[in-house]
Amino acid sequence: MTEPLIELEDVSYRYGDTAALEHIFLTVEQGEFWAVIGPNGSGKSTLIKLILGLIKPLSGQIRLFGRDASDFREKEKIGYVSQKSNAFNRAFPATVREVVRSGLVKKTGLFRRFPADADEKVDSALAAVGMEEFADRSIGDLSGGQQQRVFIARALISKPELLVLDEPTVGIDRKHMQSFYNMLGRLNREKGIAIVLVTHDVDTVSELVTHVACVNRSIHFHGPHEEYSRQESRIRSEWYGHAVRRVHHGKKAADA
Amino acid sequence: MISAIFDYEFLQNAFASGLIIGLIAPALGLFIVVRRLALIADALSHVALAGIAGSLFLSQNVTTLAALNPLYLGIGSSVAGSLLIDRLREVYKSYEELAIPIIMSGGIALGAIFISLAQGFSTDLVGYLFGSVSAVGREDLYTIMAIAVITLIFIVLTYKELFSLSFDPEYSRAQGISSRALNIWFMIVTALVVAGSMRIVGILLVSSLMTVPVAAAMQIAKGFRQAMFYAVIFGELSVLGGLVAAFYLNLAPGGTIVVISIMILLLVLGGKKLAASRSAVRNEEVGTGEL
Numbered sequence: 001m002t003e004p005l006i007e008l009e010d011v012s013y014r015y016g017d018t019a020a021l022e023h024i025f026l027t028v029e030q031g032e033f034w035a036v037i038g039p040n041g042s043g044k045s046t047l048i049k050l051i052l053g054l055i056k057p058l059s060g061q062i063r064l065f066g067r068d069a070s071d072f073r074e075k076e077k078i079g080y081v082s083q084k085s086n087a088f089n090r091a092f093p094a095t096v097r098e099v100v101r102s103g104l105v106k107k108t109g110l111f112r113r114f115p116a117d118a119d120e121k122v123d124s125a126l127a128a129v130g131m132e133e134f135a136d137r138s139i140g141d142l143s144g145g146q147q148q149r150v151f152i153a154r155a156l157i158s159k160p161e162l163l164v165l166d167e168p169t170v171g172i173d174r175k176h177m178q179s180f181y182n183m184l185g186r187l188n189r190e191k192g193i194a195i196v197l198v199t200h201d202v203d204t205v206s207e208l209v210t211h212v213a214c215v216n217r218s219i220h221f222h223g224p225h226e227e228y229s230r231q232e233s234r235i236r237s238e239w240y241g242h243a244v245r246r247v248h249h250g251k252k253a254a255d256a
Numbered sequence: 257m258i259s260a261i262f263d264y265e266f267l268q269n270a271f272a273s274g275l276i277i278g279l280i281a282p283a284l285g286l287f288i289v290v291r292r293l294a295l296i297a298d299a300l301s302h303v304a305l306a307g308i309a310g311s312l313f314l315s316q317n318v319t320t321l322a323a324l325n326p327l328y329l330g331i332g333s334s335v336a337g338s339l340l341i342d343r344l345r346e347v348y349k350s351y352e353e354l355a356i357p358i359i360m361s362g363g364i365a366l367g368a369i370f371i372s373l374a375q376g377f378s379t380d381l382v383g384y385l386f387g388s389v390s391a392v393g394r395e396d397l398y399t400i401m402a403i404a405v406i407t408l409i410f411i412v413l414t415y416k417e418l419f420s421l422s423f424d425p426e427y428s429r430a431q432g433i434s435s436r437a438l439n440i441w442f443m444i445v446t447a448l449v450v451a452g453s454m455r456i457v458g459i460l461l462v463s464s465l466m467t468v469p470v471a472a473a474m475q476i477a478k479g480f481r482q483a484m485f486y487a488v489i490f491g492e493l494s495v496l497g498g499l500v501a502a503f504y505l506n507l508a509p510g511g512t513i514v515v516i517s518i519m520i521l522l523l524v525l526g527g528k529k530l531a532a533s534r535s536a537v538r539n540e541e542v543g544t545g546e547l
Contacts, residue, residue, distance in 0.1 A: 053432075075432040082424075088423065092290055093473075093474050093478070093482070094419075098480050101416075102423060105416045105433060106431040110413075138479065
């Protein structure tokens with residue numbers, strides 16, 4: 001039996017006096033596709049930062065690929081696509097190729113040059129997200145959706161077993177959003193890459209995900225997607241204090 | 257001019273130094289610009305002023321230090337300033353830019369005190385403020401060469417990390433690239449390049465050689481490598497043109513170099529606009545204008 005990719009055991013985190021996450025238990029196994037949903041300010045992004053090792057938990061334990069997160073060095077096994085990738089400076093002079101290749105930086109190692117086959121790797125990572133023709137274009141000239149695909153390619157180039165995405169579709173129009181999510185579904189099914197996706201669009205991804213975690217400071221629900229569907233109205237009413245149907249979370253969170 | 261270079265050692269020194277800083281200042285400057293640290297070069301050059309003025313004062317008053325090359329104290333204070341900026345940025349994490357005016361004014365203040373102690377501006381000092389064609393000695397040239405070697409090794413060895421950190425700091429940290437150590441080295445190398453360049457361009461104009469050629473390059477480059485290539489070309493053109501003009505017209509090279517680099521920037525901007533309007537006209541004629 002292989003180790004779970006992510007294990008959180010009774011993890012808590014706070015910013016100053018404000019509790020961000022309390023007593024989180026979560027296990028992500030190989031090949032699973034998790035949607036992490038929750039209102040704004042519910043601690044979803046904190047959860048992602050903890051998984052990535054950008055911040056350390058106040059209490060509890062995080063294991064990545066069976067190792068304690070603080071000892072975990074094989075960062076190339078986790079591909080990361082942030083929300084902020086969308087907000088980078090569009091005037092930054094970089095080609096798509098240069099951006100995707102930077103996903104190999106850690107694997108290559110300090111003071112070393114990129115391996116000779118780096119260009120082939122860039123091409124195949126771009127092909128996986130349907131962006132191979134754009135390799136030599138300037139990153140700033142692409143649309144938001146195309147840029148986000150490039151950032152997926154940057155995450156894929158180190159051949160990760162797990163992709164972590166923090167609201168990757170912010171600023172992408174609905175039409176491209178669906179094809180973006182479908183692409184994630186393909187990566188999950190065909191390449192067996194496990195995915196943890198923080199999202200507001202639970203309805204858009206419901207066909208693709210295998211598991212759902214509902215976060216609002218603590219995890220209100222985590223489990224297989226079918227079970228989530230059965231309990232959806234109960235979970236949502238717990239969050240917002242009243243029964244809500246399928247609504248866009250961003251707006252409702254303000255009065256939660 | 258060419259024959260003059262072979263005849264006069266001071267011209268050899270000036271042109272060799274100029275060619276070197278025309279390479280390293282824009283190359284490192286590209287990273288400085290994309291990381292939005294352009295003002296740091298300015299702050300460091302003013303800290304270097306404190307070191308230069310202090311050294312000139314000491315050499316007037318302490319006989320054993322009479323022969324001390326002011327460049328060394330200039331380099332020392334600039335490097336110390338870079339480490340201080342780094343510390344202050346840690347202390348004021350949410351107001352990082354606060355470090356720059358603090359260090360900059362501190363540098364000018366110390367410089368002002370030493371200048372008054374040394375009873376005002378000497379021709380030496382003016383040479384450091386605006387650059388000089390005639391005052392670059394062999395020792396200066398060797399120091400600048402050493403700085404260039406350190407800078408080029410640093411850029412070559414950490415190019416991919418610096419690129420990744422500049423483009424997307426959070427992603428780089430998630431990848432496990434340690435930004436802290438790299439940032440400190442980056443600041444130290446910046447301080448070295450600033451101190452090395454001021455002999456030619458002058459303290460007051462050092463930062464422009466690190467930013468203006470880059471600004472022009474970013475207008476036309478598609479990628480990072482290309483931007484660095486253009487920035488170095490523009491930097492070299494500015495330095496060479498500026499030195500020739502300064503020599504023949506007896507002007508301060510800092511001024512001529514920066515004016516030429518700004519002219520190049522304007523030409524690039526104008527050329528780009530012209531090309532854009534031309535292609536728009538062409539598209540209209542053929543009827544393939546984008547909707």
